Amino acid sequence: MSERDNKPVLVTGGCGFIGCNLADRLAERGDRVLLLDNLARDGVRENAQWLKSRHGDRVTITVADIREPIPVIDAVREARAVLHLAAQVAVTDSVTDPVADFEINARGTLNVLEALRLHNSTAPVIFASTNKVYGRLIDDGEIALTGRRYAPTGNGLAGGISENAALDFYSPYGCSKGTADQYVHDYARVFGLQTVVMRMSCIYGPRQFGTEDQGWIAYFLLSAIRGNPLTIYGDGHQVRDALHVSDAVSAWLAALDHIALTRGRVFNLGGGPANAISLLELIDGITDLTGRKMTYRFADWRPGDQPWYVSDTRALSTTLGWAPQIFLADGLRSLHSWLDGRFGSSQDNREALA
């Protein structure tokens, strides 16, 4: 194996939900993986232990903060590629503390880019951006209620939202991630870095410790398992396209492995129109899955919440031949069974996430 091949792939936020699934797949196929994570999120220590128990020395974990330039430089310098996912992930927390949100998401990303520019400028970097960069997208007059969900009234959006949609950062989280998204994109143009932006919609799957503030599919399932009532912010008809994390990982690794095709590009990544679901439809689906009715109440819409967002993933399919393999109904069943195994049986386990 050449020295280049032997260098690790750096995954920032690698103990988080998507990061640990990426790290697992990389290690499984023989890559060395270096994780940089400050373990800020509840539950992610368990992901770190899970990775170590599965892959031993193939996985190295540096506990550090993306806001600190020195450990970021040290990690970036030795990497053959960087997958940048470390972030403050909740819109709600960004509203409570916009400065911390900016420092982690915007400044932290600039730390990664500068480390690459100055110390490892040929290594590819893929950034975890978000559909929130597109803002609300649709006015009330452009959507109508169809059954238990909103749908756009014009035909133009049947295939979903493409990368050409206008940017309209909404909420401090939208602004900080959008800023980072634009820096990552621009460092390809101005400095010639090999960068890719993945604007992700709702990703779900095993090792996701969903809370009311982020990771709603896992949170709804977990609430059903625990018999807890839900609060629905808005009217519950809002729609997202959901993508199983295994399919998200495949898209990220395809983008990395074909960097000559993807460098300098921005892609929307989600389940697409075939995997779109509203909040109320998800509750119906969970009721069918568990045989138990969920109780819920309504509260005001939260800032930046889009009434309808579905990704158009045709750019990814055309460039990389990628398509989701796991349909939502199957993905929900498997996430329910993972969460039930992890949190459903003993009181100790229930308390671990409280």
Ligand SMILES: NC(=O)c1ccc[n+]([C@@H]2O[C@H](COP(=O)([O-])OP(=O)(O)OC[C@H]3O[C@@H](n4cnc5c(N)ncnc54)[C@H](O)[C@@H]3O)[C@@H](O)[C@H]2O)c1
């Ligand atoms: N899950 C989704 O549906 C989704 C959708 C769009 C975009 N994203 C983006 O994907 C990325 C991963 O999301 P996730 O769902 O896996 O979230 P997650 O919270 O599970 O993972 C984020 C990780 O970053 C770490 N982290 C937080 N602050 C840090 C800091 N200052 N320094 C170092 N590490 C830090 C956390 O400890 C955690 O392990 C994030 O950038 C998020 O904005 C996620």
